[in-house]
Amino acid sequence: MRFGPVLAAALLLSLTDAVAGDVFPTPRYLEYTGGFSECAEVQYVEDAGITADGYFLEVTQDKVVVKYSTPGGRLYAGQALDALKRVSARNGKAGEGKLPCCVIKDYPRCRWRGLLLDSGRQYQSVETIKKELDLLFSLRMNVFHWHLTEGLGWRLEIRKYPELAAKGAFVSEGPGQQGYYSREDVRELVGYAARRNITIVPEIDIPGHCEAALFSYPEYGCFGRRPEIPQTGFTDCIFCAGKDSTLEFLKDVLDEVCELFPSEYIHLGGDEAPKGNWDRCPDCGRRISENGLKDSRELQLWLSAVMASYLKTKGRKAIFWEDVISEADYPLPDNVVIQWWNYRRNADRNYRKAIEKGYPVICSPNRCMYLNFPETPWRGYGEDRTFSLEDAWSRNPADAALAENNPLTLGAECALWTDYGLTEDMLDARLFPRIYALAELMWRGRTGNGDFCVAELND
Ligand SMILES: [Zn+2]
DSSP states (O other), X not given: OEEEEEEOTTOHXXXXXXXXXXXXXXXXXXXXXXXXXXXXXXXXXXXXXXXXXXXXXXXXXXXXXXXXXXXXXXXXXHHHHHHHHHXXXXXXXXXXXXXXXXXXXXXXXOSEEEEXXXXXXXXXXXXXXXXXXXXXXXXXXXXXXXXXXXXXXXXXXXXXOTHHHHTGGGOOOSTTOOOOBOHHHHHHXXXXXXXXXOXXXXXXXXXXXXXXXXXXXXXXXXXXXXXXXXXXXXOSOOBOSSOHHHXXXXXXXXXXXXXXXXXXXXXXXXXXXXXXXXXXXXXXXXXXXHTTOSSHHHHHHHHHHHHHHHHHHTTOEEEEETHHHHSOOOOOOTXXXXXXXXXXXXXXXXXXXXXXXXXXXXXOOTXXXXXXXXXXXXXXXOGGGOOOHHHHHHXXXXXXXXXXXXXXXXXXXXXXXXXXXXXXXXXXXXXXXHHHHHHHHHHTOOOTTOOEEEEEOOO
16 A cells, blocks of 8 residues: 555546545544454444544454544544445455455544535535535545624524524525525524534624614614615624613524533624714713724724623633734633635734734635635626636645644634625535645645545555
8 A cells, every 4th residue: 555646636527436445534644454354343442542533443344443542533433444445346356245354543634624604695404414414524624614694684583682693684686595594493403414523603793784684673772773675795783882772682693502502612703894874873872982992993893892792601612703903902811713715905913923822723715615616707796706626625724724733723714705695506526636736734644745635455
């Protein structure tokens, strides 16, 4: 056996073949020791010395041993065993369904290996989301970041505020843009994900991207008026940070979110929140002066700090998009994580700023990690908003950041936004094949020669 640089970006068919047949993402160490095992029973041994989600697998003539320290490691070893069975099946009579003798030692490069799906702009069925969770599991990815609230739709049933789903989930008129997830749907998906070592991290965007919510409850905006629903982009109709009633509403929503989602991390958005209304709103103005804030930009940090502190009382951590720290320096509590995304505007400035300030970071630069950017121009995506498999693998700013091995970097996350009418039936065309390269970067990273490699049985 050898590791061969058998894949080039151009050989997409080979890539798909290899992924279906071999252990993928590529293990850090895999050696075929010759022959096939006579043993069908797997001995599972807990070993605290193994890295989280990592595993050690040894197949000899008379035994099959798996060592692991976390449920994820055990599950991933099981996947490797399934892949090895496919290797032997490919060898015809020699293997006859037996496991090839080998040793695998494996563990992930990133603790956080995520995919964001935007269910706000477009609604996807529970079955489609299960299919994406299956995909993540097959790629040993462990975070499903679920973007549930947008101007074009509020997708989560909240018992205390029934109009959020009843009205807010139906504000848009395009194909696939109506619907919400019931509490039962959420429980089912959270369990489905957990059995695949995947945490569902819900996102409730505060204070922007909330026209659907304010359409349902206009009183939580600055002027109490029902907003226009923007068919593209976003407006300055955002949650009012000056009204105590709005803060209570948001905390009530977070109560139910925390009840439904056991995730240690809750995403509170914080991106793209224009301050036009806040600058004119007497309630927001009073909040700014009462708290000695400089301006409405600091008001957003004040609001973010209030919400993150509230999550802290529940033992949770709050994730914010980089926008929150981009233009103001108001202190945030110590349970805050920053998600770096706007590479096209800020390069890695806010990634660096977050690290300097001691916040953990998730790397999602919108160059090479935004899978909604197509491979060729489409609708609102011009040439400058496209990227290839080769780009994802060889020119990825997330990979460069991960290579710094900063302990504050939690890992990486790719994103599938659904703007410009990216309907459910188009998701796979955006995911494949580039998600293979991204999963490999998150699990193992690039090898010395920079080629996209897979383990290959070579007898
Ligand atoms: Zn206001």
